[in-house]
Amino acid sequence: MSSEFAAVLATAVAHGDVDRRTAEDLRDDLADLSRRTKDRAKRVADLREHIAELVERDRLPARTGAQLDALLGQASSSSSGRTDD
DSSP states (O other), X not given: OHHHHHHHXXXXXXXXXXXXXXXXXXXXHHHHHHHOOTTHHHHHHXXXXXXXXXXXXXXXXXXXXXXXXXXXXXXXHHSTTOOOO
């Protein structure tokens, strides 16, 4: 998922839809999510909320926000059966 997330952000930056700093911050947030498995569901929810806030403040296009949210939703549902947290 992280490569897909990065690809969505890279495309948005290339099109001038998202500034590099915002994209880097989101990539860092995703990396942190990947490194820390404790409270994963809460971390995913927090990142999804952050993305929604960026869309509301016009720092992220709604289309890009929806793509990122969908990727996080897929990751969240695929890891919900994990027991190693």
